[in-house]
Amino acid sequence: LAKTTQPISMDSYEGQEVNITCSHNNIATNDYITWYQQFPSQGPRFIIQGYKTKVTNEVASLFIPADRKSSTLSLPRVSLSDTAVYYCLVAAYSSASKIIFGSGTRLSIRP
Amino acid sequence: NAGVTQTPKFQVLKTGQSMTLQCAQDMNHNSMYWYRQDPGMGLRLIYYSASEGTTDKGEVPNGYNVSRLNKREFSLRLESAAPSQTSVYFCASTKDRGDYGYTFGSGTRLTVV
Numbered sequence: 001l002a003k004t005t006q007p008i009s010m011d012s013y014e015g016q017e018v019n020i021t022c023s024h025n026n027i028a029t030n031d032y033i034t035w036y037q038q039f040p041s042q043g044p045r046f047i048i049q050g051y052k053t054k055v056t057n058e059v060a061s062l063f064i065p066a067d068r069k070s071s072t073l074s075l076p077r078v079s080l081s082d083t084a085v086y087y088c089l090v091a092a093y094s095s096a097s098k099i100i101f102g103s104g105t106r107l108s109i110r111p
Numbered sequence: 112n113a114g115v116t117q118t119p120k121f122q123v124l125k126t127g128q129s130m131t132l133q134c135a136q137d138m139n140h141n142s143m144y145w146y147r148q149d150p151g152m153g154l155r156l157i158y159y160s161a162s163e164g165t166t167d168k169g170e171v172p173n174g175y176n177v178s179r180l181n182k183r184e185f186s187l188r189l190e191s192a193a194p195s196q197t198s199v200y201f202c203a204s205t206k207d208r209g210d211y212g213y214t215f216g217s218g219t220r221l222t223v224v
Contacts, residue, residue, distance in 0.1 A: 036213070041217075041218070042215075042217055042218070043115075043201045043203065043215025043216055043217060043218055044154070044201075044213070044215050045215070046212050046213060046214075049212075087153065100153070100155070100156070100170065101146075101153035101154035101155075102153045103151070103152060103153045104153055
């Protein structure tokens, strides 16, 4: 399973764009990249998933360079409610049962 | 839809006591999972059930047992609770084992004294 590395914490302000980068140098050909968001006292919530290039949904964008050794979750115009822990996961569909959530990135948004 | 429902939400046990954590999903998902999350840590997989009738160990299965009662329900049992099992337990489900769109429950906060 590909090991991921994320910053432990990040701070930003309301209205700013926030980019959280995840490194996964040993990503395998069959691996997908998935991001989750977790608020205090809640279970993680699926945000976005991608394989290569760029994926966008109503919540976020995911940028994946050609070598796929890293990925960047982009949150546009954050608000206080985006304060949460964000997890980057890398695994193949066939190994979904062995997905490991790392410690994630604790994002704090200030007024 | 309720999604994934876990009971109880909070529980305090004495060392050596047993209990069962209940989980039910109403999304007709095939795969279900139990995770634990210790303070300031990520989630670690305890057990999973790829489909009804099957269960397999995850990363940290020692001290736990599971039962996939039917397609909807997946329970986690602690036979003899230990302080090291103090944690928040999350149940999750996905349509299939290879689907990363996990839906998580709201968790059970368990304290073993």
